[in-house]
Amino acid sequence: MFWLDNWVEGCALADICPHLFLLAQSKEETIVDFLNRGPDPTVYYLSTVSTVLNTLHSQPSSGIDERRWKLSSNGKFSVKTFYNFLNDGGLRCDKTKVILKGDCPKKVNLFNWLALDNKILTLDNLALRGCNVLPTTTCVMCHADVETAEHLLLHCPLATHIWTFFAHLLGARHIPRSLVDLWGDWRRAVPKSLLPFWDLLVRAINRNIWLKRNARIFTANCLSITTRFLKLSVWFFLWFSRTP
Secondary structure, three states, rough: OOOOOOOOOOOEEHHHOOOHHHHOOOOOOHHHHHHHHHHHHHOOOOHHHHHHHHHHHHOOOOOOOOOOOOOOOOOOOOHHHHHHHHHHOOOOOOOOOHHEEEEEEEEHHHHHHHHHHOOOHHHHHHHHHOOOOOOOOOOOOOOEEEEHHHHHHHHHHHHHHHHHHHHHHHHOOOOOOOOHHHOOHHHHOOOHHHHHHHHHHHHHHHHHHHHHHHHHHHHOOOOHHHHHHHHHHHHHHHHHHHOO
């Protein structure tokens, strides 16, 4: 389609020139039909369109104008090629294998994976969906900033206290600056011999903070930091005892 297909440097002309698309006489014609009919006087003056048309006129083709699926050699759509694209076409998070294959409950792995992608139901995400029943998106743990995934799990004073404690314990130079840093450069700085231990600890910390936040919202339960450390330690040693 002249206007609707992504054939101009990966974009559709309808998106590049939306105001001209509205003026076009035929919005669903093919490139060949457009060339045979001749351009609309209202659109030809635009440099983008005129340049494209001049290029097309200088490179005539006798082939049939048709749709082609560029992920397959024969140009035809198949579920297999689309599935392979979803798995290996750049849409897969490079940290997925690390996060989802941890030796702890699957729901904990999934939570950490969703948190990295900012898909957990923090107050800011609930507000974007129109589902926040609280009068504000302010963090319920510190009442100092908007509750985002990164704030709640890393930058909230409670989270910072926990991360600082374990960072000093394991000799890390600083606490993680972001969730991407947590599973990226910060994790790579951990000695390989400690990675199984550290990966479980990270999952336990994030899940522990999340449950503490939920308890604060739904039951007004404010456990002490010591109690949280004890619960976190129980989880960690339980999961670590199950590792092969």
